[in-house]
Amino acid sequence: MSQQTPTWRERIDPVVFYVTGAIAIAFVVWGLVSTPSLGTASTNAQDWVITNTGWFFVLTSTFFVIFVIWLAASKYGRIPLGDDGEKPEFNTVSWIAMMFSAGMGIGLMFYGVAEPLSHFVTPPPGTSEAQSDEAFQTAMATTMFHWALHPWAIYAVVGIAIAYGTFRKGRSQLISSAFRPLIGAKADGPVGRVIDILAIFATLFGSAASLGLGALQIGGGLKYNGWVDQPGKVVLVAIIVVLTIAFIFSAVSGVAKGIQWLSNTNMVLALTLAAFVFVAGPTLLILNLLPTALGDYASQMTEMASRTAASGDDEMKSWLADWTIFYWAWWVSWTPFVGMFIARISRGRTIRQFVTGVLIVPSLVSLVWFAVFGGTAIDIQRRTGDLVDAAGSVDSDSALFQMLDQLPIASVTTVLVMVLVGIFFVSGADAASIVMGTLSEKGSTEPSKRSVVFWGTVMGGVAAIMLIIGGNDALAGLQKITIVAAVPFVLVMAALCVSLYKDLQTDPMVVRDRLGQEMVEDAVLTGVEEHDGEFVLVVEAAEPSPSGSDAPRTTDDRG
Numbered sequence: 001m002s003q004q005t006p007t008w009r010e011r012i013d014p015v016v017f018y019v020t021g022a023i024a025i026a027f028v029v030w031g032l033v034s035t036p037s038l039g040t041a042s043t044n045a046q047d048w049v050i051t052n053t054g055w056f057f058v059l060t061s062t063f064f065v066i067f068v069i070w071l072a073a074s075k076y077g078r079i080p081l082g083d084d085g086e087k088p089e090f091n092t093v094s095w096i097a098m099m100f101s102a103g104m105g106i107g108l109m110f111y112g113v114a115e116p117l118s119h120f121v122t123p124p125p126g127t128s129e130a131q132s133d134e135a136f137q138t139a140m141a142t143t144m145f146h147w148a149l150h151p152w153a154i155y156a157v158v159g160i161a162i163a164y165g166t167f168r169k170g171r172s173q174l175i176s177s178a179f180r181p182l183i184g185a186k187a188d189g190p191v192g193r194v195i196d197i198l199a200i201f202a203t204l205f206g207s208a209a210s211l212g213l214g215a216l217q218i219g220g221g222l223k224y225n226g227w228v229d230q231p232g233k234v235v236l237v238a239i240i241v242v243l244t245i246a247f248i249f250s251a252v253s254g255v256a257k258g259i260q261w262l263s264n265t266n267m268v269l270a271l272t273l274a275a276f277v278f279v280a281g282p283t284l285l286i287l288n289l290l291p292t293a294l295g296d297y298a299s300q301m302t303e304m305a306s307r308t309a310a311s312g313d314d315e316m317k318s319w320l321a322d323w324t325i326f327y328w329a330w331w332v333s334w335t336p337f338v339g340m341f342i343a344r345i346s347r348g349r350t351i352r353q354f355v356t357g358v359l360i361v362p363s364l365v366s367l368v369w370f371a372v373f374g375g376t377a378i379d380i381q382r383r384t385g386d387l388v389d390a391a392g393s394v395d396s397d398s399a400l401f402q403m404l405d406q407l408p409i410a411s412v413t414t415v416l417v418m419v420l421v422g423i424f425f426v427s428g429a430d431a432a433s434i435v436m437g438t439l440s441e442k443g444s445t446e447p448s449k450r451s452v453v454f455w456g457t458v459m460g461g462v463a464a465i466m467l468i469i470g471g472n473d474a475l476a477g478l479q480k481i482t483i484v485a486a487v488p489f490v491l492v493m494a495a496l497c498v499s500l501y502k503d504l505q506t507d508p509m510v511v512r513d514r515l516g517q518e519m520v521e522d523a524v525l526t527g528v529e530e531h532d533g534e535f536v537l538v539v540e541a542a543e544p545s546p547s548g549s550d551a552p553r554t555t556d557d558r559g
Contacts (some may be wrong), residue, residue, distance in 0.1 A: 011448055013196070014449065017440040017441075020200045020440065031469060035465075035469055039347065039469040040479040046480040050320060051317070058325070063494075064150070064497070069355065069359075073352075076507075077352050079507050081346055081349055081350070081354060083167060089345070090345055095345060107210060107330075110216060111376060112374065113133070114394055117378060117381060117392045117399055118139075121388050121394060124142060124307070125316045137296045138300070140292070140296060140375075142323075144294075145304045145469045146327045147366040149181060150328070151332070155330060155342060160351060162343040163347065164504070165180075167347045175195055176191075177443065178496060179195060181500075181502040182502060183499075195508070200439050203333065203334055203436050204462060204487075205462060206460055206482060207334070207337065207429070208459050208460075209463070211464065212474070214425040217397060218239050220398035222418075223398060223495060224405070237468070243458030247433075249429055278372050289375045290367060293371055308320070321479065326479045329482050332493060337432050377399065382408050425516050433455040440455075455530045524537075
C-alpha cells in the first residue's frame with residue numbers, strides 16, 4: 001500500500017506558520033488602517049536603532065568578514081560540506097555560473113547607477129569635495145564596500161552553517177537546526193521556533209524591500225517613457241499587485257523550469273545590457289576604473305568599516321541610515337534566502353572552496369557592474385551635468401533611465417530594464433517564498449504551493465505598505481522597516497557563529513587530526529624518556545571498543 005501524502009496542515013509547523021503569518025498580516029492591516037501611525041512608529045524605531053545599535057551592525061558585519069576568512073584559512077577549511085571523499089555536486093564552471101546569478105538582482109539594477117552617482121555628487125560626510133576627482137574615487141570605493149566582501153561574508157555564515165548541518169550532519173534545512181551544538185534539544189522546541197520565526201521575518205521584510213525597489217524602478221521607467229506623469233502611491237501599488245499576480249500564477253502553475261528559464265534569460269539580458277553600456281559608454285575609462293576602484297576599496301576599507309554616529313553629527317547619522325546601516329540590515333535580512341541557495345549548490349565543496357568562491361566571484365561581478373554603470377554615469381555627469389536635479393541630488397528611481405537616455409537606442413534599453421526588473425521581481429518572489437515555505441514546513445525542501453503562494457502574497461502586501469509609509473520618499477519607507485526588522489536576526493547570526501564554531505570542533509576530520517597529533521606526541525615523549533631518543537613508532541591493532549569500531553566517532557544528527 002502506498003504511503004499517504006501528508007496534508008498541508010500536517011506539513012506545516014503550526015506555531016511558526018500561524019504566529020509569523022498573523023503578525024505579518026497585522027502589519028499590513030496596520031498600514032492600511034492607520035498609515036500615519038505606522039510611519040511615525042517606524043521612524044521612531046529607526047532612530048532608536050541607528051542611535052543605540054548602529055555600532056553593533058558595523059562591528060558584526062566586519063566580524064563576519066574576519067570570521068569566514070579565518071575559517072577558510074584555518075584547519076577547518078579542509079572540512080567538506082558533505083561526506084568524506086564526496087565529490088562536488090556541480091562542476092566548478094556551473095557552480096561559479098550559479099554564484100554569478102545569485103549576485104544579480106533588483107538591487108544591482110536599482111543601485112548600479114544611483115549609488116556611485118549619489119556618492120559622487122554628495123560624498124559621505126567628512127570625505128571629499130562634491131564632484132571632484134577624489135569624490136569619484138570615494139564614490140566607487142564606498143559602493144564596493146557596500147556590495148563586495150561584507151554582504152557575501154554575511155551570506156557565507158548562514159550558507160556554511162546550513163550546508164554543513166544538512167550535508168554532513170544530516171539535519172533538516174532549518175536555521176534552528178544549526179543551533180543544536182549550542183542549545184541542544186532546545187533547537188527543536190520553543191527556542192528553535194523563535195529562531196525560525198525571526199528567520200522568516202528577516203526574509204519577508206528583506207525580500208519585500210527588494211520588491212519595493214523593483215516597483216520604484218519600474219515606476220521611474222514608466223515616467224521616463226511618458227506613460228505616466230508621476231508614479232505615485234497608486235501606480236506603485238498597482239505595479240506590485242500586477243507582478244504579485246504574475247508570481248502567484250507562476251507558483252501555482254508548477255512551471256519551475258519556466259521560472260528557471262526566465263532567470264537564465266534574465267541573466268543573459270543583464271549581461272547584454274552591461275556589454276552595451278560598456279561599448280557605448282566610456283570604454284577606456286571603465287577599463288581603467290577596474291583596478292583603480294579595487295585599489296581604492298582596499299585602501300579605504302578601514303576608514304569605511306569604522307564609520308558610526310560617533311564619526312560626526314546628525315548628518316553622519318542620516319547618511320548611515322540611508323546607506324551603510326540600511327545595507328547591513330538588508331543583507332542580514334537576505335541571509336536565510338541567499339544562505340540556503342548557496343548552501344544547496346555547494347554540496348561536496350570544502351569550507352575553504354566555499355568561502356573563496358562565495359566571497360570572490362560575486363565581489364568581482366559587483367566590481368565590473370558598478371564600474372560599467374557607475375563609471376558611465378559619473379562620466380556623463382562630469383561632462384554634461386544632466387543626471388542631477390537643480391538641488392544637486394540624484395533621483396534613484398530613474399537614475400538608470402536618465403543615464404541610458406544619453407546613449408544610443410534609449411527607447412529599447414529603457415524598456416529592457418523594466419522587463420529585467422519585472423522578471424527579477426517574479427523569480428525573486430518565487431525563490432524567497434519557497435525559503436519561507438521551507439522554514440514554516442519543518443525544513444521541507446519542496447514546500448506546498450499553498451504556503452508558497454501565501455508567503456508571496458503577504459510579501460507583496462508588506463512591500464506595498466513599506467512604500468506607502470514612506471510618503472513622498474517611498475525609498476525611505478523601505479529603508480526604515482528593513483533596518484528595524486533586521487535587528488533581532490543580526491543577534492541570531494552572531495550566536496550562529498558560536499554554534500558553527502562548536503559544531504566544527506567535533507567534526508570527525510578535526511577529531512582524527514587532534515587524536516593523531518596527541519598520540520604521536522605522547523609516543524615521542526615516551527620514546528625520548530624511556531629509550532633516550534632511540535626508538536621507532538609502530539602501529540598495532542587495538543582492542544575493539546565497546547561500539548565495535550576503533551575509529552574515533554562524533555555524534556551524527558541523522559538518527
